[in-house]
Amino acid sequence: MAGYITVEDMRALEANSNYFGVSYGELMENAGKSVAASIISKKRRCSVLVLCGTGNNGGDGFVTARYLRRANFEVFTVLLGHSSGIKPGPTSVNLERLRAVGVDVREIVSPEMLPKEIFESYDIIVDAILGTGVKGTPREPASSAIDLINQSRAYKVSIDMPSGLDPDTGECAKCVKPDLVVTFHAPKKGLEKYNVEVADIGIPEKAMKYVGPGNIRGIKTRGDYSHKGESGRVLIIGGGPYTGAPALSGIAALKAGADVVTIAAPARAADIIASFSPDLIVKPLTDRDILVDEDIECLTPLLARNDVVVMGMGLGDSPRTLAAVSKIMSVCDRIVIDAEALRPDMPLRGIVTPHRGEFKRISGEDASPEELFASETVRSFSESKKIVTVLKGKIDIISDGKLVKFNGTGNAGMTVGGTGDVLAGIIGALYCKNSAFDAACAGTFINGAAGDMAFDDKGYGLVASDVVNMIPYAMKKYRHYL
Numbered sequence: 001m002a003g004y005i006t007v008e009d010m011r012a013l014e015a016n017s018n019y020f021g022v023s024y025g026e027l028m029e030n031a032g033k034s035v036a037a038s039i040i041s042k043k044r045r046c047s048v049l050v051l052c053g054t055g056n057n058g059g060d061g062f063v064t065a066r067y068l069r070r071a072n073f074e075v076f077t078v079l080l081g082h083s084s085g086i087k088p089g090p091t092s093v094n095l096e097r098l099r100a101v102g103v104d105v106r107e108i109v110s111p112e113m114l115p116k117e118i119f120e121s122y123d124i125i126v127d128a129i130l131g132t133g134v135k136g137t138p139r140e141p142a143s144s145a146i147d148l149i150n151q152s153r154a155y156k157v158s159i160d161m162p163s164g165l166d167p168d169t170g171e172c173a174k175c176v177k178p179d180l181v182v183t184f185h186a187p188k189k190g191l192e193k194y195n196v197e198v199a200d201i202g203i204p205e206k207a208m209k210y211v212g213p214g215n216i217r218g219i220k221t222r223g224d225y226s227h228k229g230e231s232g233r234v235l236i237i238g239g240g241p242y243t244g245a246p247a248l249s250g251i252a253a254l255k256a257g258a259d260v261v262t263i264a265a266p267a268r269a270a271d272i273i274a275s276f277s278p279d280l281i282v283k284p285l286t287d288r289d290i291l292v293d294e295d296i297e298c299l300t301p302l303l304a305r306n307d308v309v310v311m312g313m314g315l316g317d318s319p320r321t322l323a324a325v326s327k328i329m330s331v332c333d334r335i336v337i338d339a340e341a342l343r344p345d346m347p348l349r350g351i352v353t354p355h356r357g358e359f360k361r362i363s364g365e366d367a368s369p370e371e372l373f374a375s376e377t378v379r380s381f382s383e384s385k386k387i388v389t390v391l392k393g394k395i396d397i398i399s400d401g402k403l404v405k406f407n408g409t410g411n412a413g414m415t416v417g418g419t420g421d422v423l424a425g426i427i428g429a430l431y432c433k434n435s436a437f438d439a440a441c442a443g444t445f446i447n448g449a450a451g452d453m454a455f456d457d458k459g460y461g462l463v464a465s466d467v468v469n470m471i472p473y474a475m476k477k478y479r480h481y482l
């Protein structure tokens with residue numbers, strides 16, 4: 001059996017499935033059909049009572065009832081609630097489809113209305129009252145229905161999970177005690193002690209392997225009650241020969257949700273960077289032109305005050321600078337390392353964001369994107385260094401040494417300079433409040449999605465600052481994707 005899956009992971013898969021082309025309605029159709037098939041494979045034609053809640057678990061029940069009816073079972077359906085309480089979507093559609101094939105669906109809104117005798121007059125009872133959306137102890141009329149189901153001698157089948165059970169923990173203040181549970185896609189830890197069948201409901205492989213809206217929905221960023229600084233403080237150590245790169249990273253980090261972004265840059269570059277945006281705090285370092293060892297003293301309090309460091313972009317590669325970079329890197333644990341700082345002799349940590357050439361420099365592996373896509377090169381490199389790697393390409397490859405995810409957002413217009421700096425800034429912002437792997441996956445998806453929005457707007461004329469401007473729109477579009 002596949003490993004256990006959590007409710008949160010299932011919701012992410014559902015959202016990704018919808019995004020990659022298999023709709024909630026199709027998933028529900030496959031779910032209900034699989035429950036009916038399981039019953040038909042075990043029981044000759046007989047009478048079935050289907051009890052449905054007002055959520056999608058109930059929707060699965062409506063589909064199950066329709067397939068059992070089609071197989072000439074005698075089916076009676078009870079909706080525990082009023083049909084007006086069903087949200088528009090696959091569940092309401094399937095209620096109508098069930099009624100359209102002539103199956104009676106009685107709406108029961110209070111326990112007194114429950115016809116107790118029917119719990120003893122059907123051979124099978126299908127429990128489609130509550131699934132992963134249960135919150136707390138079952139309320140009426142679900143509560144009384146669960147009691148009546150448990151007192152019945154009928155063969156009891158629970159859809160997805162016994163109604164009332166917490167699928168992640170198995171806790172159950174009051175829940176159905178089924179003979180069989182037909183759950184979807186992968187087993188849940190809370191079902192360990194039940195007789196469980198796992199049904200494939202057609203979640204596309206892309207939904208599992210690629211980053212999608214389902215991986216964004218759980219990302220923590222600025223909340224309604226956040227105080228200044230709570231959403232993350234990012235320190236960018238960059239600039240010197242180049243001034244645009246750290247500025248792009250800094251503004252991208254702000255637009256991705258960081259509260260405060262400080263850019264530490266050599267003196268000459270600092271003034272220029274500060275002129276790019278009033279939103280950036282810029283800290284000039286000691287040397288006019290490059291980052292040097294002497295800067296480490298003044299950087300130390302900044303390193304302590306910030307949640308995440310993003311380092312590399314625009315620093316240049318003078319030996320004095322690289323020596324300082326190595327020392328700074330060795331004292332940071334939440335760091336995003338990009339561009340010139342990506343070198344094999346560096347104590348790489350946190351998250352690295354190489355393109356193909358930089359990946360060859362740090363790993364010695366010069367494989368084509370196709371080979372890398374098909375190989376486990378990135379995973380094993382990440383495992384060996386105990387870091388998260390974002391290998392940028394047409395398809396980005398993200399790994400923490402155990403998991404591998406691909407990202408398909410983005411376009412050829414993003415080969416323009418600076419988009420890597422933007423990515424590093426977005427990931428740095430998300431890394432303030434999320435795990436390295438989640439920040440890397442979500443940041444890569446958002447960066448590409450912002451690039452796609454910029455491409456829609458400007459075609460191949462897009463520049464990195466156009467991508468930066470689209471970050472809030474991309475986050476808004478995909479964080480509420482359900």
Ligand SMILES: NC(=O)C1=CN([C@@H]2O[C@H](COP(=O)(O)OP(=O)(O)OC[C@H]3O[C@@H](n4cnc5c(N)ncnc54)[C@H](O)[C@@H]3O)[C@@H](O)[C@H]2O)[C@H](O)CC1
Nearest residue numbers: 027028055056057130131132133134135136137138139160
């Ligand atoms: N994961 C998948 O790929 C698929 C899952 N499907 C099915 O969808 C349910 C989850 O549906 P959801 O609408 O999120 O929640 P539920 O139907 O479980 O319940 C929500 C429903 O119940 C009411 N409710 C919540 N708590 C209580 C309570 N303590 N007492 C009474 N009523 C409660 C709430 O108000 C809502 O009305 C999943 O389990 C699968 O069965 C898809 O259909 C197929 C793909």
Ligand SMILES: [K+]
Nearest residue numbers: 130159161163
């Ligand atoms: K159920």
